[in-house]
Amino acid sequence: MTTGGNIAARIKWVSKLFTHGRTIASLTPSSRWLSQAMCRDVDQSRPQTILELGAGMGPVTSTIHKMMHPKSTLISLEIDPELHTLVSQRCPDVDVVHGSAEDLEDILDARGIESVDCFISCLPTPSLPKEVNQHVLDVWSRRCVSGVFTQITQIPWWYQSMYGKAFHDVSFQLVGRNILPAGVYHCRNLRADYKSAERQYGK
Numbered sequence: 012m013t014t015g016g017n018i019a020a021r022i023k024w025v026s027k028l029f030t031h032g033r034t035i036a037s038l039t040p041s042s043r044w045l046s047q048a049m050c051r052d053v054d055q056s057r058p059q060t061i062l063e064l065g066a067g068m069g070p071v072t073s074t075i076h077k078m079m080h081p082k083s084t085l086i087s088l089e090i091d092p093e094l095h096t097l098v099s100q101r102c103p104d105v106d107v108v109h110g111s112a113e114d115l116e117d118i119l120d121a122r123g124i125e126s127v128d129c130f131i132s133c134l135p136t137p138s139l140p141k142e143v144n145q146h147v148l149d150v151w152s153r154r155c156v157s158g159v160f161t162q163i164t165q166i167p168w169w170y171q172s173m174y175g176k177a178f179h180d181v182s183f184q185l186v187g188r189n190i191l192p193a194g195v196y197h198c199r200n201l202r203a204d205y206k207s208a209e210r211q212y213g214k
């Protein structure tokens with residue numbers, strides 16, 4: 012992006028933040044460093060099926076695309092129509108899907124995708140309805156063979172215990188080089204009772 016394009020993109024992001032604060036949930040698009048941290052499990056040496064939820068303006072999408080094996084498949088989901096169009100233009104080789112995470116099962120089925128190697132969630136998980144988070148975890152538990160649930164956060168450590176409600180193992184990676192320090196949760200081993208009322212999280 013040019014500097015002018017960058018400024019225009021930031022203005023658009025801030026206007027989205029004002030109109031859809033809870034679904035956007037971050038002050039700016041992720042920095043290069045945060046995007047790279049989200050790609051910890053993207054493997055350049057072998058083809059993978061990679062899923063990104065919540066593409067926004069595409070900083071993580073384009074980083075995955077740069078880092079992945081040329082024969083990997085990347086599906087990126089975005090609920091906002093304008094952002095979807097923007098990322099589709101920015102990453103023309105990526106299957107950018109306009110839709111909601113609550114329809115994830117159908118979206119993967121429609122593409123014949125049975126398993127996902129990298130499951131990368133940029134969703135504003137704490138502000139989503141419980142049912143949407145539950146659906147995402149259900150899909151992850153059935154389809155993610157690597158067993159890592161990668162989740163972005165804009166508030167370091169704050170939600171660690173929330174993710175600990177659903178997963179036995181949660182590790183946090185701090186990323187200081189972002190407009191506000193942010194980070195990534197790497198979650199494994201879903202708890203057997205993750206569907207119980209005490210284990211669910213979201214609005």
Ligand SMILES: C[S@@+](CC[C@H](N)C(=O)[O-])C[C@H]1O[C@@H](n2cnc3c(N)ncnc32)[C@H](O)[C@@H]1O
Pocket residue numbers: 034035036037039040041064065066067068069070071072088089090091094110111112113133134135143163
């Ligand atoms: C925190 S932003 C992250 C954007 C981008 N990946 C980044 O790192 O800069 C969250 C994104 O998730 C999208 N989103 C929110 N709810 C969604 C849903 N139910 N399904 C798909 N995308 C959603 C928002 O529109 C927003 O673009």
